[in-house]
Amino acid sequence: xxxxxxxxxxxxxxxxxxxxxxxxxxxxxxxxxxxxxxxxxxxxxxxxxxxxxxxxxxxxxxxxxxxxxxxxxxxxxxxxxxxxxxxxxxxxxxxxxxxxxxxxxxxxxxxxxxxxxxxxxxxxxxxxxxxxxxxxxxxxxxxxxxxxxxxxxxxxxxxxxxxxxxxxxxxxxxxxxxxxxxxxxxxxxxxxxxxxxxxxxxxxxxxxxxxxxxxxxxxxxxxxxxxxxxxxxxxxxxxxxxxxxxxxxxxxxxxxxxxxxxxxxxxxxxxxxxxxxxxxxxxxxxxxxxxxxxxxxxxxxxxxxxxxxxxxxxxxxxxxxxxxxxxxxxxxxxxxxxxxxxxxxxxxxxxxxxxxxxxxxxxxxxxxxxxxxxxxxxxxxxxxxxxxxxxxxxxxxxxxxxxx
Amino acid sequence: xxxxxxxxxxxxxxxxxxxxxxxxxxxxxxxxxxxxxxxxxxxxxxxxxxxxxxxxxxxxxxxxxxxxxxxxxxxxxxxxxxxxxxxxxxxxxxxxxxxxxxxxxxxxxxxxxxxxxxxxxxxxxxxxxxxxxxxxxxxxxxxxxxxxxxxxxxxxxxxxxxxxxxxxxxxxxxxxxxxxxxxxxxxxxxxxxxxxxxxxxxxxxxxxxxxxxxxxxxxxxxxxxxxxxxx
Ligand SMILES: Nc1ncnc2c1ncn2[C@@H]1O[C@H](COP(=O)(O)OP(=O)(O)OP(=O)(O)O)[C@@H](O)[C@H]1O
Ligand SMILES: [Mg+2]
Numbered sequence: 154x155x156x157x158x159x160x161x162x163x164x165x166x167x168x169x170x171x172x173x174x175x176x177x178x179x180x181x182x183x184x185x186x187x188x189x190x191x192x193x194x195x196x197x198x199x200x201x202x203x204x205x206x207x208x209x210x211x212x213x214x215x216x217x218x219x220x221x222x223x224x225x226x227x228x229x230x231x232x233x234x235x236x237x238x239x240x241x242x243x244x245x246x247x248x249x250x251x252x253x254x255x256x257x258x259x260x261x262x263x264x265x266x267x268x269x270x271x272x273x274x275x276x277x278x279x280x281x282x283x284x285x286x287x288x289x290x291x292x293x294x295x296x297x298x299x300x301x302x303x304x305x306x307x308x309x310x311x312x313x314x315x316x317x318x319x320x321x322x323x324x325x326x327x328x329x330x331x332x333x334x335x336x337x338x339x340x341x342x343x344x345x346x347x348x349x350x351x352x353x354x355x356x357x358x359x360x361x362x363x364x365x366x367x368x369x370x371x372x373x374x375x376x377x378x379x380x381x382x383x384x385x386x387x388x389x390x391x392x393x394x395x396x397x398x399x400x401x402x403x404x405x406x407x408x409x410x411x412x413x414x415x416x417x418x419x420x421x422x423x424x425x426x427x428x429x430x431x432x433x434x435x436x437x438x439x440x441x442x443x444x445x446x447x448x449x450x451x452x453x454x455x456x457x458x459x460x461x462x463x464x465x466x467x468x469x470x471x472x473x474x475x476x477x478x479x480x481x482x483x484x485x486x487x488x489x490x491x492x493x494x495x496x497x498x499x500x501x502x503x504x505x506x507x508x509x510x511x512x513x514x515x516x517x518x519x520x521x522x523x524x525x526x527x528x529x530x531x532x533x534x535x536x537x538x539x540x541x542x543x544x545x546x547x548x549x550x551x552x553x554x555x556x557x
Numbered sequence: 558x559x560x561x562x563x564x565x566x567x568x569x570x571x572x573x574x575x576x577x578x579x580x581x582x583x584x585x586x587x588x589x590x591x592x593x594x595x596x597x598x599x600x601x602x603x604x605x606x607x608x609x610x611x612x613x614x615x616x617x618x619x620x621x622x623x624x625x626x627x628x629x630x631x632x633x634x635x636x637x638x639x640x641x642x643x644x645x646x647x648x649x650x651x652x653x654x655x656x657x658x659x660x661x662x663x664x665x666x667x668x669x670x671x672x673x674x675x676x677x678x679x680x681x682x683x684x685x686x687x688x689x690x691x692x693x694x695x696x697x698x699x700x701x702x703x704x705x706x707x708x709x710x711x712x713x714x715x716x717x718x719x720x721x722x723x724x725x726x727x728x729x730x731x732x733x734x735x736x737x738x739x740x741x742x743x744x745x746x747x748x749x750x751x752x753x754x755x756x757x758x759x760x761x762x763x764x765x766x767x768x769x770x771x772x773x774x775x776x777x778x779x780x781x782x783x784x785x786x787x788x
Contacts, residue, residue, distance in 0.1 A: 455644040456673055457641055552617050
């Protein structure tokens with residue numbers, strides 16, 4: 154086809170410009186895709202540590218519990234409901250929990266803590282085994298505490314700690330329980346301020362037999378969370394008595410901080426897109442000016458403007474697709490590498506991230522939608538800007554063009 | 558030799574440019590007709606309106622008033638896009654410069670116009686080889702314009718102008734950028750094509766050597782026909 158051949162030859166005609174245009178598209182794509190992959194990956198890891206390691210992506214409570222997290226807002230255990238929710242597609246596990254607060258003391262030291270009653274058999278979020286530092290991974294008739302709390306109270310496995318709290322309907326909740334294990338949690342809340350005891354023990358200590366404060370649900374990371382949430386809500390049915398909440402709703406501050414950070418990234422990408430747009434506009438202005446006489450001559454000979462536009466369009470597409478495809482292809486091994494070998498933060502950055510409750514590692518996201526979205530935006534942008542060349546072809550008058 | 562006397566008919570043609578308050582009558586009431594097989598030079602001093610007249614005959618430019626008929630078709634009746642197709646079918650052009658596409662070889666420059674007309678690959682190949690041979694460029698088919706001299710480039714342009722089998726060929730100062738040797742060479746080729754294949758040429762020129770070869774010389778002055786002599 155004539156147009157294809159002309160376009161191909163034209164691309165080679167001013168090699169340097171073709172190369173620079175492709176390189177500019179590639180550079181923009183490469184920067185934006187890398188940046189967004191790292192950001193998105195960091196958000197994913199942040200959510201996994203902050204949500205997935207304890208709270209769970211979905212929780213079911215007695216209505217009103219999330220606003221007032223008191224043991225009085227608990228509900229009666231329903232094993233058949235837990236079974237049903239476990240079989241919802243996308244649900245990986247349902248952890249029954251009874252959570253309350255208590256003062257924990259050892260010798261002359263004490264500290265207020267969240268006390269989590271967990272059922273080791275069904276627990277689907279907490280990863281105790283692989284973070285265990287000392288002792289047993291199950292609380293049994295005792296308690297598991299974080300490394301931070303153990304250090305603060307200066308206790309070791311085998312020591313017994315005192316619980317001073319209040320239970321269901323204002324009953325006093327005091328106990329003396331032996332430390333069965335010490336666990337190193339990433340999250341500072343879990344590491345410093347939480348104690349884990351067996352669910353039955355919790356129900357006994359807090360005088361709330363058969364009661365739960367939450368079913369914490371872990372979901373398949375690849376599942377559509379909204380769909381799972383809808384299905385779980387469907388299963389729970391009686392929404393007048395229960396509330397079914399996704400992590401977005403439970404942790405609006407986390408959502409906000411991610412959105413705020415992400416907006417910064419999108420702004421950066423936007424600025425890069427604007428810069429690249431001007432550079433592309435320059436290319437097409439030069440291209441159109443350089444070929445004005447030639448276009449005039451061709452239209453004079455009897456070539457239709459549409460045919461010339463098609464040539465210019467093929468050229469622009471080739472450069473856009475080349476640049477965008479290169480960016481997509483070359484960022485791929487890079488994001489894969491940083492997905493499997495996350496960036497490790499050390500020193501101050503590590504401390505800062507730890508304090509915020511995040512793991513000091515930053516894996517890249519390997520979600521295809523990032524390179525594909527930005528690749529498409531680049532192609533679309535290039536083609537839109539190439540309209541300049543089309544419009545100038547549309548306007549060419551052969552006599553004037555050849556006279557100039 | 559049979560001739561159609563009315564291949565090109567120019568009727569009461571005017572083209573007025575207004576530059577500021579000043580009106581330039583580039584073509585100021587021209588009537589003429591050109592028949593098949595003619596070898597016509599349009600001459601006159603610089604600024605007398607040769608290019609303007611030729612552009613209107615070729616359908617590259619629209620007159621202020623008056624009409625150009627080609628093969629009986631009034632050009633004013635054609636829309637912009639119809640006019641482009643009409644040029645492709647009916648008229649061969651040789652411009653003063655920038656005739657060729659720098660990215661195409663001599664052969665491709667000659668044949669692409671046939672490609673626009675939808676001719677088959679075999680026909681294009683055979684005809685462009687024949688035409689390049691006719692203008693003395695056998696063996697240079699694969700050369701790009703930058704590998705050809707100015708005279709050779711103009712010869713490719715003549716070959717291309719003929720490729721579409723037009724009714725006639727318009728050439729605006731085809732020799733203006735050529736040395737005397739290339740000029741006489743190009744003229745010989747055009748004269749021979751006119752003699753042997755009865756191809757109609759209309760060219761604008763100042764060049765005395767071109768004028769000497771012409772069979773008909775139309776002299777313009779200030780946009781008017783001063784004289785029209787046949788030899
Ligand atoms: N686009 C235009 N705008 C204004 N005036 C024009 C325009 N084109 C041509 N003219 C004027 O029209 C007149 C005729 O110009 P034209 O180019 O036809 O002359 P020419 O005989 O071809 O001259 P030359 O031998 O130098 O090529 C000149 O006075 C020129 O200045
Ligand atoms: Mg002129």
